[in-house]
Amino acid sequence: MVLLVAGLFVQLDAVAAQSLLRLDNADFAVSESSVLPAESPLWRSTVLPHRSDRPVGQDLTGYWYRLTFDAQDISQPLWLLFPKLRSGGSVYVNGLLVGKISEADAATQRRWFRPFMFIAPPVALRPVGNEIRVHFRIREPLTSFGEVLIGPEQSIRSMYDRLLFWENTVTEVAGILCLIVGALTMLIWVRRRHESLYGIFSACALFWGVRTLVFRMPEVTMDHWVAWRFTYYFTTAGFIVFITLFLLRLSQCVKPVIERFLVAYWFGGCAVFLAIGVAARPAMDAWWTLGFLPFNFYSVLVLLLYARRTRTPSALAMLAAIVFAFALALHDFAVQHGLFGLEEFYLLHLGIPAFLLVMALILLERFLKTLELADSMQDQLAARLADRERELLRSHERLRKLERLNAIAGERQRIMENLHDGVGAQLITSLMLVKGGRAGQSDMINLLQDCIDEMRISLDSLATEDDDLLSMLENFRARISPRFSAIGLKLQWTDNTLPDSASIPPQCSLQILRVLQEALANILKHAQAANVLVSVGMEGESLVISVKDDGVGIDPSIAVKGHGIGNMRNRAERIGGSFAISGSDSGTTVRLSVPLSTPTQMVD
Template sequence: DETIKLDRIEWVGGARSTFPAANSEWQSHALPLRWSSGSAGAVRQGVWLRTAFALPETPTDGWSILLNRLPTGGTVYLNGKMVADLPLDSDRRFVRWRRPHLINLPVDFMRNTNDVLIYTSYGMGVHGIGPIAIGPTAELQPRYGGEFFVSHTLRWLSLLLTVLLAIGFATLWIRRRSENLFGLLALMSAFWALRSLDSVFESMPVDARFWLRLAFYIGTAVFTAVATITMWRQGGRHQTRAEFGLIVLAAMGPGLYLLSGDTFDLTAGAVWQAMMLAALTTGVMTLAGHALFTPSLMLKAVVAALLLALAAAIYDFLVYIDVLPFASPELLNIATPVLLVTLGASLIDRFVRSLADVEKTNTELETRIHEREQLLKRNFDRLRESERLKASAQERQRIMQDMHDGLGSQLLSSLMLVERGAMSNEQVAQILRESIDDMRLAIDALAAEDSDLLAALGNMRFRMEPRLKAAGMDLQWDARNLPEEVDLDPNSVLPVLRITQEALTNAIKHSRARMVRVTLAMDHEGDSQWLSIRITDNGRGLAAGNSTGRGLLNMRNRAQRIGAFLKFESVAGAGTMIMIRLPLDATPGPTTRAKQLSLDTEAVIEQVRRVEHGVHQRQAPGA
């Protein structure tokens, strides 16, 4: 190792324009050297610094001089020749270099005995010069790189991390206003970044110096007050008077600096910073005591980082007040990134745990939803089964009612007449044919898919048309104005068929007509729809006053039960017209027939078909 460490330096006042005289009285001091000018408005002074080193022989490789700290800059000479001119603190520009300087020493300038002169100037404030090392550039370069990284790069890295952390915490707080801790951390990070501006800018116009220093005091005050009160409260200590006193004390720093400027900075600034540091210490200790009884490892890691940062801050403050040597490494530059990384890790941990909680909640919610879906499905199945049973019961009731009112009553009355011997064989056969027709109507009404009135009417037409022809009547069937599907209540299908069949049967029995016309149509009146069935013949008609027969009365009763209107017109010698008009649903949905049809109904229909087939086999061929 050829590096030479210089431990002493000589000092003499003078001007930059001329080198010191040979008879100048140099004062020898140990390195590092610290001095200050404590009076406000002090006149700027120039100073020459001198040191020397000897070499056994003139080096052939590159050599350099490493100035650990030369805060105010200056001009460096080797053996009377200038080798570097660093920006110098002056009346127009404020300079405070915190980085080291590595200055190349030309081999041509070097001798066995070498003198190094440094000119610098200073005004009000604390000044000094750090350790000096001279040696081969290859040996000094790694040392310079490490010192530059700690004193300069880490400052900017800490500032950048602080700003990013402030943005991150602020974003979380905006998204989750209930998390006050995020807002407080964002506030602390922002004002720590404001405080750091004074240390990262090393050269600036003199006018900007005041505002950067004011930013330092404001940032320190707000950060210390908010951080200390937050740690007090997180540690379970909530004292209103102490918090108020801390806020007042914190506000005094920037307030007094704003009033007196550098005078406060040089006289009472260090005292105020010491009190802020003491308050911050109480906050860290309170939080540390709370962390000892908390199982959270992340909180313990944050407290450890806070203790490290606090120790570094105390160390740097002792350097600032000249308790420790000037130009000692600034440990806060190292501790701050550690603290910021720890806070960032706690933020990530909080985020990850929040995601885990959300995933857990989602899983529980999905489980509950699945359970509710299964419950709803079971309830729906039970409801559907209940509705099916209800519809089946209603269908059976309707079938029994239709059989009782129609076929049952007709057979019962006929049986009574036969038992009394009041009916001939021909009359009995006629009644049986009518009973079979009524049974067929019931089958058509029940078997029609989705209340298909057209199919049921078509079946009736197929059965009635041969009878009409046998009676000498031509059947004209007009369904052109009827849509392909008619949404009709199944309870209305059978009465409509019975009314239509009764009208055709009456025409066969009484009209002596040559033509019978059945017209099916759909009418519209406003928003309402009406089904109309018109049966007309050109027979002999009825005489006036002869329109109150039993058949007509039955048709009127059936129409009234389903809410239909029955119109009867007859002119003697000209024919008869019977028309039924039935209102339909204007906004049809799924047909009632489709909802009510069940397996039980199908079984009943099949049973009735078997009965009909048996009657056909027993019926005479001419029936």
């Protein structure tokens, strides 16, 4: 695209140049004299653009150039356009100074990468035999003097603007864009260190941007010339080295030995120039730069084989771009060394941005593929997570079913154990007494009443839905009170409302009722009491049930070793509570305390 636009401007320049007078033949002379006579033997003819070796042995060399033309109309001023006046100098028309551009001197090196235009007033013109003389002093190894265009202001200015745009503006913009793109890519590489191509590309862009801006600096003081030239060599070689590394890495060819040698050759050459200085410039320009070519050609060959093997668009585009860039580089090398009579017009600064653009597009393609891969992996991960969630839901549902089945089985087991330990045990005892003939009518009534009590206690503990212990205690009291009244034993019952936060599972309630049942049964059988006091209440965060009678008391040995008392103590421990019994001549007190603030673990 850059070359197409440049070609379009070249065509426009060619059309505009048809109305201009083009001077491409001149005489030149090497002389420090401020004035040269027309018949001096120093004058020699040449074809413009003129580039030849400067005489050695002196720091600055003076040059004179002489061109002649005829003017058809001298009533209007003519304009002179110098597309290439690299060394500056003084411009005379028929002996009249019409322009002066700063040239190299003892303290400063100057090179101008831009066109210049000057006006030749009518007073300085004549119809035939007009003479243009240009004098300048140069320090560069080669002279650089291009053709001269003469014409009216509008045509000259139009061509001047186009030349200035391509020679100066485009170069500066390209250099700044390289620096910006290189810095942005460097930020990406810092976040993605494993992507070496991003770091190599950023180095290429940064080196080329600095190289372009440094190389085209118009003025450099001689005190800083070595540092300036060192920067030029360092950035140029750095660009070549990283381009080579980029091509090798892009082709999936990693050669540590070659990479280390390139870096050593790069730093070594720059160090030698820094140590020797100006005297090392011819060798640096002629031989040191050419030393990179074998490695460049090798990287291109590797890329060619890679493109042939993979046939990916990125590899083919990179191959075309590198061939194009090499062609421009060879052109600029020939221009720099004055080969083939080429005009000093450098093209690499136009081609390299296009080459870097291809590199950027390749990296962009890799970046987009990475994003696509990340999106694909994310979609796959999301699908896997969805499958896993569905599997977990199914597993959870199976677990809930299994828990329900286990709860049902556990509840069945508990009911069977309650029936076996409670009602079953009472029925077996009754059966044994009847078979042995030891049970009278009153005994049978008591045994059957105990069976009924056990059954009701079990049913009460299973039937409750709101974990209300007081309601179960009230039912138990309603059943047990007639038995006490029947034998003339006064039963007093006091209870307090439990807190709303108290929740007692049925298993826990069953153990409490059985402890209370055992305590009252013992009073009926053994206490010989007249009064019984049952109290239910809260002490702190514990439920406390106390059963107190005024009977004969209890033997201390029975309180420790009694089977029934042991059962009550075990039941209290199962629900995380405590059991205590004390006796004296004035009666017996049974105390059950169950904490409600912490969950209890029960073994029925």
